Every structure is written in C-alpha cells, then in structure tokens.
Amino acid sequence: xxxxxxxxxxxxxxxxxxxxxxxxxxxxxxxxxxxxxxxxxxxxxxxxxxxxxxxxxxxxxxxxxxxxxxxxxxxxxxxxxxxxxxxxxxxxxxxxxxxxxxxxxxxxxxxxxxxxxxxxxxxxxxxxxxxxxxxxxxxxxxxxxxxxxxxxxxxxxxxxxxxxxxxxxxxxxxxxxxxxxxxxxxxxxxxxxxxxxxxxxxxxxxxxxxxxxxxxxxxxxxxxxxxxxxxxxxxxxxxxxxxxxxxxxxxxxxxxxxxxxxxxxxxxxxxxxxxxxxxxxxxxxxxxxxxxxxxxxxxxxxxxxxxxxxxxxxxxxxxxxxxxxxxxxxxxxxxxxxxxxxxxxxxxxxxxxxxxxxxxxxxxxxxxxxxxxxxxxxxxxxxxxxxxxxxxxxxxxxxxxxxxxxxxxxxxxxxxxxxxxxxxxxxxxxxxxxxxxxxxxxxxxxxxxxxxxxxxxxxxxxxxxxxxxxxxxxxxxxxxxxxxxxxxxxxxxxxxxxxxxxxxx
Amino acid sequence: xxxxxxxxxxxxxxxxxxxxxxxxxxxxxxxxxxxxxxxxxxxxxxxxxxxxxxxxxxxxxxxxxxxxxxxxxxxxxxxxxxxxxxxxxxxxxxxxxxxxxxxxxxxxxxxxxxxxxxxxxxxxxxxxxxxxxxxxxxxxxxxxxxxxxxxxxxxxxxxxxxxxxxxxxxxxxxxxxxxxxxxxxxxxxxxxxxxxxxxxxxxxxxxxxxxxxxxxxxxxxxxxxxxxxxxxxxxxxxxxxxxxxxxxxxxxxxxxxxxxxxxxxxxxxxxxxxxxxxxxxxxxxxxxxxxxxxxxxxxxxxxxxxxxxxxxxxxxxxxxxxxxxxxxxxxxxxxxxxxxxxxxxxxxx
Numbered sequence: 001x002x003x004x005x006x007x008x009x010x011x012x013x014x015x016x017x018x019x020x021x022x023x024x025x026x027x028x029x030x031x032x033x034x035x036x037x038x039x040x041x042x043x044x045x046x047x048x049x050x051x052x053x054x055x056x057x058x059x060x061x062x063x064x065x066x067x068x069x070x071x072x073x074x075x076x077x078x079x080x081x082x083x084x085x086x087x088x089x090x091x092x093x094x095x096x097x098x099x100x101x102x103x104x105x106x107x108x109x110x111x112x113x114x115x116x117x118x119x120x121x122x123x124x125x126x127x128x129x130x131x132x133x134x135x136x137x138x139x140x141x142x143x144x145x146x147x148x149x150x151x152x153x154x155x156x157x158x159x160x161x162x163x164x165x166x167x168x169x170x171x172x173x174x175x176x177x178x179x180x181x182x183x184x185x186x187x188x189x190x191x192x193x194x195x196x197x198x199x200x201x202x203x204x205x206x207x208x209x210x211x212x213x214x215x216x217x218x219x220x221x222x223x224x225x226x227x228x229x230x231x232x233x234x235x236x237x238x239x240x241x242x243x244x245x246x247x248x249x250x251x252x253x254x255x256x257x258x259x260x261x262x263x264x265x266x267x268x269x270x271x272x273x274x275x276x277x278x279x280x281x282x283x284x285x286x287x288x289x290x291x292x293x294x295x296x297x298x299x300x301x302x303x304x305x306x307x308x309x310x311x312x313x314x315x316x317x318x319x320x321x322x323x324x325x326x327x328x329x330x331x332x333x334x335x336x337x338x339x340x341x342x343x344x345x346x347x348x349x350x351x352x353x354x355x356x357x358x359x360x361x362x363x364x365x366x367x368x369x370x371x372x373x374x375x376x377x378x379x380x381x382x383x384x385x386x387x388x389x390x391x392x393x394x395x396x397x398x399x400x401x402x403x404x405x406x407x408x409x410x411x412x413x414x415x416x417x418x419x420x421x422x423x424x425x426x427x428x429x430x431x432x433x434x435x436x437x438x439x440x441x442x443x444x445x446x447x448x449x450x451x452x453x454x455x456x457x458x459x460x461x462x463x464x465x466x467x468x469x470x471x472x473x474x475x476x477x478x479x480x481x482x483x484x485x486x487x488x489x490x491x492x493x494x495x496x497x498x499x500x501x502x503x504x505x
Numbered sequence: 506x507x508x509x510x511x512x513x514x515x516x517x518x519x520x521x522x523x524x525x526x527x528x529x530x531x532x533x534x535x536x537x538x539x540x541x542x543x544x545x546x547x548x549x550x551x552x553x554x555x556x557x558x559x560x561x562x563x564x565x566x567x568x569x570x571x572x573x574x575x576x577x578x579x580x581x582x583x584x585x586x587x588x589x590x591x592x593x594x595x596x597x598x599x600x601x602x603x604x605x606x607x608x609x610x611x612x613x614x615x616x617x618x619x620x621x622x623x624x625x626x627x628x629x630x631x632x633x634x635x636x637x638x639x640x641x642x643x644x645x646x647x648x649x650x651x652x653x654x655x656x657x658x659x660x661x662x663x664x665x666x667x668x669x670x671x672x673x674x675x676x677x678x679x680x681x682x683x684x685x686x687x688x689x690x691x692x693x694x695x696x697x698x699x700x701x702x703x704x705x706x707x708x709x710x711x712x713x714x715x716x717x718x719x720x721x722x723x724x725x726x727x728x729x730x731x732x733x734x735x736x737x738x739x740x741x742x743x744x745x746x747x748x749x750x751x752x753x754x755x756x757x758x759x760x761x762x763x764x765x766x767x768x769x770x771x772x773x774x775x776x777x778x779x780x781x782x783x784x785x786x787x788x789x790x791x792x793x794x795x796x797x798x799x800x801x802x803x804x805x806x807x808x809x810x811x812x813x814x815x816x817x818x819x820x821x822x823x824x825x826x827x828x829x830x831x832x833x834x835x836x837x838x839x840x841x842x843x844x845x846x847x848x849x850x851x852x853x854x
Contacts (some may be wrong), residue, residue, distance in 0.1 A: 014511075014850075305739060326742030335740070343740045348733040357730065357741040360723050370722050 003028045003191050004080075004160050009058030011044055018044040019055070019067060020216040024193075026160065031182070031192045033206035033223070035235055036197075037433035038404060041215040042195050046162055050082055051075045058080065062160070081158025083149045085165040089137045092368035096120060098135040099152050101478070116155075123406050127185055142290065143174035150181070160191045167201055169182045171290050172461070179205050197235070199228045211235055219452035236434045243442045245467050246449070251281030253317070254304075254422045254453035260311035262297050272477045279422065280452040284444065284484065286456045286468035290497055294477040295457050296338065299426045302455065303335050304328040309505045329358050334420025334452070336428045340407045347400030351392050355414050380417075388413040390444075405436030412443050426457045441467050461490055475499050511850050518847050523793070526843035527807075531834035537831060543822045555817025556810035562817070564699035568771060569809035572597070572780065574708035575763035576787025577794065577801040578715050579631075579844075583756035585719065585796050586732040588642075588749055592635065592653030593760035594784025595660035597635040600764025602664065605672060605775045608768075609684040621687040621802030623765050624707065631761020632754040636659065639753035643746040657784065665777055674774070683775040705768030709802060711759065716798035728752055760784060772796035789837045795844060808833055 004026040011019040019041045026032045036042050047053045049060060053073040055378040060067045062078040089098050100116045117133060124130050129147045138143060146166065153161060163182075167175045182192055182205060196202055202209055206223045219234050233239055256278040264271035270420040272294050279285045289295060299315075300306035304325035313320045315331055345354045356377050359365050364376040381395045390409045392402055402410065408428070415423065425444060429437040445467060448454055457462050464471055465485065473480045473496040480496055535545045556566050576593040583590035590596075603626040614622060638656065642646035667673075668681040676684070692702035719725035730738040731748045739745050763783055768775050788806055794800030815829035 303740060304742075325740065326744075329742050337740060342734075343736045346730050346734040346737045349730065353726070357737075360726060366723060370724070372721060372723060372726060 003030075003063060005061045006045070006049065007046065007059050007061070009048055009055045009060070011041075011048060011053060011055050011473055012025070015349070017215045019048065020214075022212065022217050023058075023059075023213075024210055024217075026191045026193060027193055028159075029186055029189050030208065031194055031206045033194045033196060033202040033209045034212065035196065035199060035202055035209055035231060036212035037235060038431050039214075039234075039433070040212040040291065042212055042284070043164065044166060044215075046082065046193075046195065047210070049162070050080060075154055076158075079152025079157060079159035080162065081156060081160065082162045083153060083164065083166060086169055087145050087149055089145060089148060091138045092136065094134050094136055095131050095140075095148050098148060098313065099155050103156065117257060120151065120155065121185070123151060126188070127154065127181065129154075129181060141174075141291075143171070143177065146170070146174075146178065147181075159189075159194075160193070160195045162195070164195045165197075166194070167196070167198060168459075169291055172490070173498050173499045175201065181232060199231050202231065203228060213237055218485050232434065242434075242438050242466050243445055245284065245445055245469065248282040248449065248469075249442060250283040250469065251451065253278050253280055254315070255279045255455070256312075256314040258312045258314075260301065260308045260313060262301055262306060262308045264297070270477065272301070272308075275479050277455075277472065277479065277482070279455050281421075281451050281453050282448055283469040284448055284454040284467055286458055286464040286471040286481070286485075288458060288461060288464050288471055288476050288493055288497060289474035292458055293474045295474060297477075298474070299424060299457060302328075302333070302424045303337070310320055329418075332418070332421040334415040334418060334423040334447075336408075336411055336415055336423065336425045338426040338457075340404065340411060340428075341400070344411045345399040345402075345407055348398055350396050351385070351390070351399055351402070351410065352377055352395040354410060355381045355384055355395075358414060358418065384413040384417055389439075389445045405432050405439075408432060408440060412440060416443060416447055419450070420447075420452060423452050425454060427459065428456070429460070429463060437463075461493060464493070465490065473497055473501075477499065511848060514847060522843040522847045523795070523840045524720075526839035527836050529839045530832060533835050534832050535829065537828065538824060539699045541824055543824055548818055548822050548824060549695065551810070551818040551821040552814035554814075556814030560696070561699060562813065564701040565694050566806065566810045566813045567705050568700045568702070569813055570805040571702075571708050571766045571770070572763035572783040573704045573786055573790050573805035573809055574705075574712060574802055575759050575766065576783050577790030577805050578712055578787075578798055579756045579758075579760040579763075579800055580788045580791035581796045581801050582715060582728070582759065583752055584732075584791060586728045586748065586752040587735075587751050588639075588732075588756070590635065590638075590653050590756045590760075591650055591755065591788065592656050592784070593756075593763070593787045594640065594780060594782065595653070595657040595762035596631035596634040596757045597764040597767070597780050597784050598664050599757075600629040600761030601760040601768045601775050601779055602667070602764070603627050603630035603761070604686060604690070604765050604768040605683045608686045608690040609774075610687055611686050613689055616689045616693075619687075620692060620703075620769070623686075623690050623769055624762055627761040627765035628758035629761070631759070631764065634761070635753045635757035639750055643749060646722050647663075661777070664775070668775070668777055672775070675792065678715050681777060685774045686769045690769050691773060700771055702766070702770040704770040707762070708766070708805075711762070712798045715755075715759075719798060724751065760787070763787075786833070789833055793840050794838050795840075807836075811836075833850075 006022065006024040008335065009019050009022045022045055024032065034042050044053065048055045051070050051074065054070040056194065067078055068074050090101065096117060099120055104112060120133055122499055131144055131147050139147065166178060170178060184193060194205055203223060208220065208222055209226060209231060210220045211218050236463055257278050260272065260275040261270050262272035263269065287295065297306060301323060304323040304327065307323050319417045341347060356365060365373055367373050377397065385395060390413065391406050399407065399410065428440050428444065432440065444454055456468055468485050470482045471485055471488065471493060472482045473493060476495065480501055517839035538545050538548050555562055556562055576597065577678045579590065579593045604623050607626050608623050634656065638649045638652035641652055642649045668683060672683045674682055674684040692704050695701045695703055695705060719728065727738065727748050730743060731745055735745055767779050772779060786808060790801055790805045811832050812829045815826045818824060819826045
C-alpha cells in the first residue's frame with residue numbers, strides 16, 4: 001500500500017523550472033533517498049509537499065487522500081513531519097517546552113505539562129532517542145538538538161519523516177548514531193524521505209534512491225542495485241572525477257602562528273587558545289572540525305578582521321603586529337570566504353566591480369589616486385571572466401544574479417589573479433555541485449603547484465583527504481598537532497572531531 | 506498572489522515607474538479636492554500655473570528648490586551608505602549660524618572670495634553638527650537615527666537662545682533675528698527683480714559633483730559597497746568607520762550649505778523660521794529621486810513646485826495649502842511602491 005504519493009508535480013519560478021513533472025512514492029517502512037546537487041529542486045519539492053509552496057501542476061496523496069495544496073496544517077495532520085537542516089528550536093527554552101510549543105490549545109486554561117512529559121518519555125523509550133527533558137536547548141550538543149527536532153515531529157504524530165541534509169552538522173560518530181535511530185524507526189513502520197548529496201550515507205540508509213537534476217527526475221534505482229559511481233553519474237549527468245594532489249616537496253614557511261589567543265565577541269573569554277600552526281610553500285594544510293569550534297574566528301584572524309592578544313603571527317618570516325585586511329592583501333594574502341553572499345560579494349554591485357574590489361588602489365586600476373579607471377577594469381574583468389569561465393549575461397550584471405558556482409568562480413578569479421603567497425580557503429566548496437567542486441579543487445591545486453601555501457578550513461572529510469597534505473583538527477577553540485595526511489585516516493580524524501584528542505597518539 | 510523578483514530590469518521601467526507613481530498620487534489627491542467641492546482640473550491648473558506658469562512663479566519655485574537640492578543630496582549621499590542622517594534640519598541651522606557669526610561683519614572679503622568662504626564655512630559647520638552622532642555610531646554603535654533626529658531639536662533651541670541673546674540684532678526692534686549678512690556676502694540675483702540667486706547654480710554644481718563622486722571615484726565605490734554589504738566591504742579591506750565618517754561629513758556639509766543659501770541668499774539674515782522643514786523634506790526629495798544625485802535636482806524642483814503652486818492655488822480656490830503636504834507624502838509613498846514593481850513582478854492566480 002502506498003503511503004505517500006507525489007504525482008507529476010511541476011513548479012516554476014519565472015523562467016526557472018524548479019520541479020519538472022516529478023513523481024515520488026514512499027511506502028510504509030521504506031526509506032527513500034532524494035539525491036541531487038544544490039539547486040536540483042529537492043528543497044522546492046519538500047516545500048510543496050509541506051504546503052509552503054503551491055505546485056503549478058500535480059497532486060500529493062497520503063493514504064489515498066489528496067492533500068489540499070498550500071496548507072502546512074493539513075500536511076502535519078496527515079502525518080508528515082520535517083526535520084530542517086537548520087534547527088528550529090528556541091534556544092532559551094527547555095527540551096520539553098520546545099516540544100510542546102504550539103501543540104497546546106490556546107483556549108484551554110489548563111496546561112498539560114505532566115501528560116506531555118509522559119508522552120515524550122514514552123516516545124523517547126520507543127525510538128531510543130534519549131534527551132533530558134528539562135535541559136535548556138543551549139546546553140545541548142548538535143547531535144542532541146537534532147534528536148529534539150526528531151522528537152518534536154514524532155510528538156506531533158508524524159508517520160512520514162522528511163530529513164533535509166540531516167548529517168551536515170554532525171560528526172561521523174553522531175551520524176552513525178542517527179542512521180541507527182532511523183533504521184529502528186523504519187523497523188517500527190515509519191516512512192522516511194532522506195535528502196542528501198552525500199553518497200555513502202544514501203547507500204547506507206536507503207532502500208530506494210530518486211535522483212533529481214535541474215528540477216527533473218533523472219532516475220529511480222533500488223539501492224541494492226546501485227553503487228556510488230552510478231549515483232554520482234546520475235546526479236551530475238556525466239562522469240566526474242575530483243582531482244588528486246600530486247606529490248610536491250614543501251618549501252619554507254609562508255605563514256606561522258605560535259600560541260595565538262583570540263577573544264570572542266564578548267571581548268572577555270578566549271575563543272581560540274594557543275593556536276600554533278605553520279603553512280609552507282607548495283602545500284595545503286587542512287583544518288578539520290565540526291562547525292562552530294572556532295573556525296570562523298581563526299578565519300577572521302587570518303583575514304585581518306579580528307585582533308589577537310597573545311602569541312606571534314609571522315608571514316614570510318616577518319612578524320605581523322596586528323590584523324589589517326588591506327595590509328594583509330597588499331602583503332600577498334588571498335582569501336576565499338566562508339559565505340559567498342554575506343562576505344564574498346556585494347550582490348547589488350556589478351560583476352566587474354566585484355572582480356576587482358581588492359585592486360582598486362593599484363595601478364593601472366586607478367587614475368590620479370582617486371578615479372576608477374573603467375577601461376582598465378573592464379579589460380581585466382573580461383580576461384578573468386574568460387579565464388575562469390564565469391557564466392554571466394555580461395560583466396555589468398549584478399553579482400547577486402550569479403549562481404553559487406559562478407559566484408565562487410568570481411571569488412576564485414579575484415583571489416588567484418593576485419598570485420597570493422598564502423590562500424585561506426574557508427569552506428570553498430560548500431553548497432557547490434560536483435562539477436564546480438572539481439573546478440575549485442583544480443584551481444587550488446594549481447595555486448599550490450605555483451608555490452602558494454594554502455590553509456583549507458573544511459567540515460567535509462572527503463575534501464580534506466582528497467587535496468590536503470597535512471591536517472589538524474580544531475575542537476573547542478584548540479587545535480591539534482598537524483598530522484601527515486598519509487599517516488592518518490578518516491576514523492582517527494573523525495574521533496578527534498568529536499573531541500577525542502587522545503586519538504592523536 | 507505571488508511576488509517574484511525580476512531577472513533583468515529594463516531601463517524604461519525605471520523611468521516610467523516613478524512618473525506613473527506621481528500620476529497616481531495626483532489622482533488620489535483629486536478625491537480630496539473633490540471633497541472640498543472645488544473643480545479638480547481647474548484647481549490643478551492653478552497649482553501648475555502658480556509653480557511654473559510665469560517668470561515670477563518659476564523663479565519662486567527654483568528659489569524654493571535650492572535648499573531642497575542641498576538637503577536632498579545630504580540624504581541621498583548618507584542613505585546610499587545606509588547612514589541614516591535625519592538631522593539635516595539641524596545641520597542646516599548650523600550652517601546658517603556659521604554664516605551669521607562670520608558673515609555679519611566679523612570678516613569682510615571681496616564677493617568673489619566672501620561667497621565661497623561662506624559656503625565652505627557653512628559646510629564645515631554642517632559637518633561639525635554630525636561629529637557627535639558619527640563618533641557615537643562608530644565607537645559605541647549608537648543608532649544615528651535617534652541621535653541625529655534628537656539633535657535637530659537641541660540645535661533649534663540653541664539657535665533660539667542665540668537669537669534671543671548674543672546674536673540678537675540690536676536694530677531688529679526686539680524681533681528674535683540676527684544681523685544681516687554683509688553686502689559682500691549676499692548671493693547675487695540670478696534673475697533680475699526676483700528672489701532667485703546664484704545659490705541655485707551652486708546647488709546644480711554640487712549635484713553634478715556628488716554624482717561624479719559616487720560614480721567615478723574610489724570613494725564613491727567604497728560608499729556604495731559599505732551601504733550595499735558592509736561585511737563584504739570590510740572583508741575587501743575597506744574601513745567601515747572611515748567611510749561612514751566621510752559620508753557623514755559630506756552629508757552634513759551639504760545640509761550646512763542649505764543654511765548658507767537661505768541666510769546669505771533668500772532671507773539675508775538668520776531667524777528661527779529660516780527653514781520650513783527643508784531638512785526633513787530633503788529626505789522625501791532623496792527618496793523620490795531613488796537616491797540618484799542628478800534625480801535629486803528634478804525631484805527638488807517637483808517638490809518646490811508643489812509647495813509654491815499650492816500657495817497660489819489656495820489663494821484662487823478654497824483649498825488649504827496643506828494639500829501640498831498630502832501630495833508630497835502620497836508621491837513619496839507611491840514612488841516607493843512603484844520601485845517595488847520595478848524589482849518584482851506580481852503574479853495573480
């Protein structure tokens with residue numbers, strides 16, 4: 001018996017077709033993985049399913065009954081539950097409060113706390129999802145928060161669970177725990193739609209895989225008949241091989257940090273403690289770690305945007321006394337920021353204006369030390385657009401209209417054209433599709449061959465192991481010693497990311 | 506109903522939208538005129554004639570537009586960098602104070618030097634009036650909307666005190682007004698026997714200069730970048746505080762110059778009713794112009810025309826001059842809405 005049936009859903013946004021005649025079916029006790037690159041239409045489809053958007057065409061049925069379009073309420077009542085990639089929890093409230101939130105009748109004067117607590121406890125026992133009901137959300141780890149999110153939808157009676165990129169913020173161990181929990185739920189008759197672009201997880205958990213590409217369904221395959229290579233090819237539409245690093249002998253230190261300590265936004269407590277690190281010519285050093293362990297602050301220090309109050313910072317053998325973004329750029333720093341939209345580009349400004357934002361005060365790009373030399377800028381911008389294959393209508397297009405991959409190419413072009421001696425690549429491939437990932441990695445490896453020292457901050461261990469030479473793990477503002485990538489393995493780094501620094505030895 | 510962003514914005518839409526919006530404002534206002542029982546077309550006819558219908562009307566409109574161009578530029582420059590200077594009124598009076606202190610006899614130079622000297626002094630004084638708010642914003646992150654707005658009242662009361670005390674003209678027969686600007690400092694007439702003075706030309710020059718600054722210089726680039734995305738600006742090595750300071754000095758300086766055109770041009774001396782809210786109207790001027798410095802000239806003349814025309818309309822038919830404020834307010838609102846239609850499309854289903 002079909003539990004959930006999505007038939008022939010089409011959704012257009014202007015000239016963009018986000019979903020093109022997509023059909024999907026999930027039965028009781030089945031895990032269907034929805035696989036696709038960013039922008040393939042996974043999230044749009046789930047938003048239609050959940051009533052956030054109204055489809056232009058097509059129906060959704062649960063147990064043979066049609067869902068009214070555009071009603072989130074009806075979707076929840078029919079048994080759908082969604083666990084969002086970004087948690088939707090009130091940080092200052094307890095677990096129980098968060099779970100009850102919105103379920104009590106506004107017309108009742110009586111609170112139902114004790115009944116809710118009993119219901120929560122029985123759910124937690126049934127699915128082995130234990131959390132302290134009275135703990136504040138802000139005291140919980142990321143894995144525990146996700147458990148609260150899952151309990152929240154179960155509490156509302158969900159029988160079909162949708163998980164949107166659930167492992168993006170988890171350590172490898174937490175991921176294993178989550179997958180075990182999901183298997184148990186399925187065994188008890190739940191249905192799961194698992195949205196991801198991580199192939200090994202899809203292989204591990206799903207019964208069936210549906211692949212979306214550019215909004216259209218490109219195929220459906222039983223997981224036992226699939227392997228990673230087949231899925232990758234279906235997802236991207238062609239064979240993609242990520243580039244591998246060639247062996248190079250590293251040169252002298254480009255950048256060296258000794259016992260750097262950095263204060264947090266409260267200006268009192270240290271968020272980075274005794275960071276020591278060196279990056280040499282012709283090498284890529286990776287900083288692995290789960291998000292929120294000090295990566296952002298470390299990146300800000302290296303971008304010249306955050307001061308340090310202890311330790312020495314050396315660049316090319318010279319001591320750098322304080323952070324200064326403009327001075328760092330002049331010294332030969334290159335930077336690929338974590339967030340393309342937030343810090344990487346000025347969306348309202350044109351492509352060429354963004355391409356050369358770091359070169360304004362250099363000849364030949366200015367005249368009389370005040371005026372912008374438009375022709376020099378346009379000539380250089382045209383070269384970069386050609387060289388880095390940035391797809392845009394013209395260089396006069398506002399940067400915000402570029403796709404994620406093209407925006408990242410723009411930033412790469414801006415950074416690499418300065419021939420930097422040191423490059424900080426902070427999550428350079430986050431949210432990019434396979435083709436763009438390969439391009440970014442090729443460019444970084446080419447810069448490494450030319451002699452640059454590169455610091456790669458990444459949460460994706462596949463990325464770390466495919467291009468880095470050495471790796472350190474950051475955890476709670478402290479950094480492990482640097483390990484040779486050939487002398488370590490995924491399990492060891494994964495354990496360190498979870499805080500087990502003893503795994504170093 | 507769904508609202509979707511447009512992918513490419515055609516240039517004619519950018520021009521047509523505000524014009525259509527202003528027509529809408531006039532249509533809406535027609536209901537109010539009909540309510541008073543006066544004929545609509547005829548009333549608007551008086552308004553137009555009063556604003557642009559004769560040599561005198563035109564000179565009055567352009568005279569009224571002069572300070573509005575300056576305060577409009579002050580708002581346009583500041584808002585482009587998302588520095589919300591609501592204090593142009595106070596900065597205008599600071600400029601006027603500078604003209605009074607320096608231009609009523611303390612310093613006398615030949616006119617070719619005296620007039621530029623007064624403009625520079627007024628600009629510096631206007632900038633000075635913004636030093637406090639900009640310093641509080643860059644060091645303590647105090648919201649400039651609050652500080653600049655409240656400073657208007659502080660400055661107005663301070664001017665009031667000066668006019669009742671130290672700066673009071675002994676020859677004024679007890680009126681709270683300052684001494685007249687010396688003859689060398691008075692802005693010459695632009696049209697014979699009218700109040701239109703060369704301040705209007707200075708305002709035109711200022712708008713062209715500001716337009717060129719925003720478009721062709723590195724400063725302009727940095728101001729636009731800081732306004733559009735301060736995080737990205739900071740990341741690419743632009744100092745936010747320095748840019749905000751520069752913007753504040755430009756904005757305050759432009760507003761201060763409006764004080765010069767009024768004391769040294771239109772009136773000849775400082776009084777407490779020097780400005781009927783030019784500082785605040787400047788915000789409307791800038792919004793109507795979509796923050797474009799050249800557009801500021803057109804929208805300032807438009808607003809001045811409505812105010813001047815409404816005066817003469819109220820003399821001819823029985824409609825209060827407050828209709829001008831309603832018309833301006835409706836124009837600003839409908840232009841803002843029309844700008845949404847430029848960027849987004851609405852789809853009905």
